[in-house]
Amino acid sequence: MTKVEIFDPALCCPTGVCGPSVDPELTRMATAVFILEKKGYDISRFNLASEPAKFAENNKVNQILHEKGPNSLPMTLVNGEVVQSSTYPSNQQLADWFGISVEELERKKSGNSINLI
Incomplete structure (x- = not known):
């Protein structure tokens, strides 16, 4: 089974909806x-x-951070190997790693609507 770990830079939240603008x-x-x-x-x-302990515990992440600094984040590991640094993986990459279609990673909009009258 594929294991993916994403090491984010220091963020106030993982969703991107905090702060002055949405990322x-x-x-x-x-x-x-x-x-x-x-x-x-x-x-x-x-x-x-x-x-921070997760970053210190992972020798590969720790080494890259010491060599390249915080600009190496985000960093992605697949099955323990660094496969990407400085950018997030695309939805296509995630789909490929897990053997699914990219469409499965798109949030489906609900067809239900509520009328408030």
Whole structure:
């Protein structure tokens, strides 16, 4: 089974909806990770601000951070190997790693509507 770990830079929240403006890339990642977790896939995100021990415990992440600094974040590991640094994986990459279609990572809009009259 594929295991994906994403090491985020120091963020106030993983969704991108905090702060003065919404970061669509963080919102996309939060949605994709939520969907994958809900489907039972092994994916985790770690925030440098709230989980620094995870960064220190992982020798590969720790080494890259010491060599390249915080601009190397976000960093993505697949099955323990660093596969990407400085950018988040695309939905297509996530789909490929988990063997699913990219459409499965798109949040479906509900067809239900509520009329308040």
